[in-house]
């Protein structure tokens with residue numbers, strides 16, 4: 001069986017995921033579901049980044065033992081992803097012995113081949129970012145622009161990773177794989193950064209008690225990012241080695257340099273193959289402000305999905321902001337998008353098909369209109385191409401454009417009119433189009449698209465699609481059988 005491996009970032013476990021985090025997980029989940037329908041065996045990892053100073057501080061605030069705190073937060077994270085129906089196969093925790101042993105192994109390899117060395121470091125460290133900052137990264141008042149806090153001045157002996165050694169190989173990687181990062185604009189930023197010259201970076205902290213001790217110097221623990229990035233490979237043990245290299249990492253723009261520069265170099269040093277693609281997401285703001293645990297304006301995605309139709313959040317996030325660009329979140333716009341695309345356009349088209357088919361006795365078998373059949377072929381092609389390049393927004397929009405064309409076709413044919421000719425052929429054409437849309441959009445809205453196929457009498461197609469038989473199902477022309485109209489699939493929000 002063909003394999004496919006998709007990952008989300010592992011989220012810091014000192015807070016509960018908000019809609020910004022849900023965005024990355026939704027994208028990875030749609031990609032995973034899509035590949036399963038195409039017949040791939042999918043590994044989908046997510047998890048929590050635990051070996052961080054922030055966790056130590058939060059546990060102390062909560063008057064809990066560190067591990068007790070970590071356990072409770074990991075359970076909360078899992079509850080969020082389960083509540084949103086995210087179909088991860090692996091939930092990584094960086095405090096597990098499997099992960100720690102693995103990370104010590106790769107550290108040792110890079111140490112042995114001379115890529116890790118001891119040096120003196122002086123720098124400005126932002127605990128919020130868990131990263132050293134250059135003075136030019138800070139605001140005029142010397143604050144971290146994201147966390148609005150003054151970074152700590154740190155002077156210590158650190159182990160360094162010889163990133164400078166990999167500069168030429170990284171340049172070559174980007175030159176040879178212009179589509180390594182989606183969208184390309186984010187890749188161009190990374191290339192520009194490499195062009196400025198790469199400096200070695202510190203990979204250890206001295207004297208910390210929480211974290212993974214360096215195997216060659218127990219007075220130091222690994223830098224949180226070194227350990228965190230390797231979660232993607234440490235999750236591929238015990239028979240899952242065949243999933244590495246990952247097909248795609250989904251990451252936010254704030255952590256793209258770690259993933260596109262540090263990570264490939266660390267992998268090359270430890271002797272691993274490189275991931276095939278990285279999808280970079282932009283940032284949402286609420287009223288122009290960064291959504292963050294520290295600023296306290298985070299929306300709980302599970303609560304939000306309980307308040308509104310389940311499909312609303314994913315639809316809004318994936319259609320309103322092109323992947324890679326920033327956006328401002330608005331509930332009003334989310335409702336408008338739902339009403340326009342799902343309730344009015346697609347929902348209404350299905351409703352028309354069901355009502356009119358019942359008038360014709362429920363069984364619909366006829367000729368498909370040639371022009372619409374050509375549009376369907378073009379839609380399916382565009383959709384699959386967009387999905388293959390992780391352009392989920394274009395994929396979704398192509399489905400709504402096709403639904404729009406089908407609605408216009410119905411408007412022209414007026415199958416409800418006493419004088420209308422070829423009513424069954426018209427309905428067959430619409431049914432055929434709806435079928436293709438439901439098959440394609442299954443990874444985005446699995447419950448509703450399943451129900452749509454079932455209501456059209458296509459239970460077998462639905463079952464085979466979900467068993468990975470997309471190729472067989474998409475090209476299978478079929479008759480339809482409608483038994484009842486049912487409630488509107490997507491109820492308009494007043």
Ligand code: MSP
Nearest residue numbers: 009010011012020021049228229251252283284291
């Ligand atoms: N622990 C690191 C990732 C390590 S991966 C090896 C981390 N965690 S995080 O919890 O701070 O962020 C996880 C992801 O959520 C990042 O991709 C980040 O871009 C994303 N988002 C956090 N806030 C966001 C928004 N406001 N909007 C969109 N995405 C946001 O970084």
